[in-house]
Amino acid sequence: MKKFMMILIALMVLVSASYGADKPKITIYTSMYEDVIEAMTEVLHEKFPNYDVEFFYGGTGTLQAKIAAERDTKKLGCDMLMVADPSYSLELKELGLLHPYITKEAKNIALEYDPEGYWYPVRNLNMVLAYNPEKYKKEELPQSFKDFAYDENMKGVISMSNPLTSGTALIAISALKNKYGYEYFDKLGANRVMIESGSVALTKLETGECKVIMILEESVLKKREEEDSELSVIYPTDGVICVPSPIMTIKDEWSAHGNSKICEELTDWFLSPEGQSYIVKGWMHSVLKNPPAIPYDSIQSSEIFKEAMPVDWAKCLSERTELRMNFEERVKSAK
């Protein structure tokens, strides 16, 4: 037992000793993939050796719940946010939590940004459909979001993310509701859509359990490049749902470390062609007018923007709770 306790104590000492380091710290809450986060952390470590930049992963909904709880304590756990849902930046701006900054890169941005500099889009995520050509033929599958929910042959073999935890899923259901009405949710329910996260859905596509899934383009591209997967994207004919995810800085009095000047530097870098090239390496589309590249195996960003399904960001925000509740009720209660 003595030995046992000694080992335990030694372990604890070792662990606590590994803390430390006095560089100014920046914590970024983000919904980017852990793989992308890891690559980003390395690059930032090289580019900004004097700062300690740390990412904290969470689904957008999860992070929103977390920030709601943290607001109670008058201090947030982060300095910057890179979550998926653009409408969330409208809310945070309204609440007076954001730090405004006009970046010199603004003129190069192809998409809408806050003229007062409270938020900028930093990566474009595309909600698409995906299928597995090794198991099913493309012609037999829905080519649009509409058919995804309305095609009765797809009953029980479709899957999508949970708008309660995923910001992009929330935007998607908002856009689809605006286009097809709440009936769309009923149809999803009637088609027994499985509500689950991306990795689970992709596996089901691989094993053939699902025929077609609603998912972010980046997840499919990542699999294609990293795992030589055959899974393929269907760019829906009723328009890709583009989600220009923002980058925001928290005001010093609310932020975890009060280093807004450093956050400004980071904002500049993320929006620079160099920063954007790492976004593209992470299989997301650049937000610049002249994108440094397109993600592995994807199509031109401009082509996607042109055909995109319109999204009403203000509505996304004002209807957020209503959308989530309606989705829950309608999808789960459908017979």
Place this chain on the structure above:
Amino acid sequence: MKSNSQNRPLGAFFYLFNVKSLLIFVIAAFLIVFNLLPMCYLVFRSFVGENGFTLDAFKRIYTYPLNWNALKNTLFTAGFSMIFGVMIAFPLAWLIGRTDMYGRKFFRTLFVMTYMVPPYVGAMAWLRLLNPKAGTLNLLLVNMFGLSESPFNIYTTGGLIWVLTTFYYPYAFITISRALENMDPSLEEASKISGASPLRTVMTITFPIMLPSIIAAGLLVFISAASCYGIPSIIGAPGQIDTVTTRIIDYVYVGSSEGLNDATTLSVSLMLIANLVLYVSTFMTGRKKYITISGKSVRPNIVELGKWKLPVTFLVIIFAVIVVVIPFATVAMTSFTKNLGKPLSSSNFTMRYWDILFTRKAILDTIKNSLISASAAATFGIAISCVMAWLLTRTQAKGRHIPDYLITLGSGTPSIVIALGLIMTMSGRFGINIYNTLTIMIIAYMVKYMLMGMRTIVSAMSQIHPSLEEAALISGAEWQRGFRDITLPLIMPSVVAGWFLIFMPSFYELTMSTLLYSTNTKTIGYELFTYQTYHSQQTASAIATGILLMVVIVNWLLNKLTKGKFSI
């Protein structure tokens, strides 16, 4: 103890008496502050609105048919998991503890091992094996017997019960095994001498005597299954089967303050059910409690199975293969597979995910967090358990059953309720702010899992007759020395086992951690769940297999280092 204290000066008597009261007070205070008060606050919040007492929150919650369904599903799945869990656990515990079946020690470790892996990992494995469209096992059965469709569908309440049962029966198995070890065998011997067959003895003697422990074990399974988040969120979500826990987490994620209120109200419902079950079972077991525990330390007799020995062992092997080997092998294989749609072959084989496990900082950080918080919870928890065991088995101290009851209450409280209560009360509202720290995790783990540790040590202590300690005292040893030289060495294996029973579930805990984690305190349980559901199932499988390997290695090391005395 009473007789000993008479040998001492009066001062020492009062000293000891005060120490006892002080210990009882400290332990009780800890549980009152961190378990009872948060629970009371939740109840308060759900019944008291802006204009005083109201049932509005409950009315609103239960106007949603979804919530009624969730409640029904919870009771149904947890209830059946409890029944099946006990039906599996009792025969297994009896066969392994009291018969001459082959490989008892091996099976014991194997079944306890199930307790040591995160249940949601098993859920993932079963999902792969038994999904109706492409489940590996389903396809195999279809091909083998020429069926027209898949025999099993995991996305049903039946599927949910199956996975809950296979992952929570070890709780009952451990509890019942401990009680069997303590059982006075003289009645069984009497029955045997009177000519009853072993089966008849089990049915007429062993089972009735064990009933209180079986009820306690069933309760543990019920509460664990009812408050589990990982399994229903993985198995239930695709089939749109909600449970109260998944509804609560959903409400929290809706993000509005109304959502939080609804979550509170729902969790109060869950808590009331759990408390009711707890109360009934305590009431039923309360009066029979002491019949089973023998005053003397006697090794229970072993039943000879005779011609049944081989068939019974064979049955247990089949059970082990289905419940332990197949799902774990599936998880282990997943961790090496590139494309999960194809069989594992040399071109489809990769070590990438294992590489990620050992190199990714985010994962290593969460492992560190979990190691710290789980070790702390286990160490403090086992210390309290030792004190409680001493108070319960060796003293007549007044009020010693208060902390005992509070510890039982803690483990009988659904995890989600503990976490929600802690968040709402410990973020500065009442002068304590430990939200976003590891401390809040450690406390939550202790409240939830201390009971397993306490049971183990109480059971060990009650097996040691006080006469040994008295002998030490008579020979002139101080009680401290008697404790160190006699009691401690005898209960040490149980202390280590109890430590692990608290450590392991804390290490991979998910339900509470989902609500309590923060930037610097993300735990491996939550990280594993995120990988499982969001980033990459293969990485998640590598993490899970890693945890399992760690358990096996630690168990093996303990066994080796202590020459078979200590093991999980």
